[in-house]
Amino acid sequence: MQATPPSLIAENLACRRGERLLFRRLSFKLAPGDACHVTGANGAGKTTLIRAMAGLTTPYAGTVTRAGALALLDERSGLDPDLPLGRALDFWFGIDGCSKAAAVMARLRLGTLAEVPVRYLSTGQKKRAALGRVLGQAAPIWLLDEPLSGLDAASQALVSELVREHCSGGGIALIASHQPLDVPGMTSFAIEDFAPQGEEA
Secondary structure, eight states, X not given: OOOOOOXXXXXXXXXXXXXXXXXXXXXXXXXXXXXXXXXXXXXXXXXXXXXXXXXXXXXXXXXXXXXXXXXXXXXXXOOOTTXXXXXXXXXXHHHHTOSOHHHHHXXXXXGGGTTSBGGGSOHHHHHHHHHHHHHHHTOSEEEEESTTTTOOHHHHHHHHHHHHHHHHTTOEEEEEOSSOOOOTXXXXXXXXXXOOOGXXX
């Protein structure tokens, strides 16, 4: 039996933070091979959108439909801060059934950090470690919240490369970032374009 192709769909979505309506009437549909870049100022609702698409928060209105497993990258890496990085990642690689742990570590230049406790990693190193978790999950849908923040130019270029490879292999990527990515064919929208006006703000 053929597996259902991955998809990620938002229909007439609206989300609030507290009493503030962040955005409304937001719709999009992502199919295999699609990447979408969500731009916007801090606080405009990019993270709220990512969390809604991941099922971590309930939209104020509209629906989210998803087919396929997802991997989420946000400000929380989920790595035990007291463990050496190698052991912290191995824990998740084991849960996710990752058979290419060594290749993931090498691709993200994490091998030399394997014995360093997670709490002592720099911001950029922690971000690369979190990306390692994403790769280890081998999920068809990637939800990436500010994946470039804290990274140097080389690592930012690597993120774009990883997204290109993921989508060329039939994956889907929804990326919330105020920084540009080099992903040919990627669609884009500004979250502010869906902000309420006047009486509904």
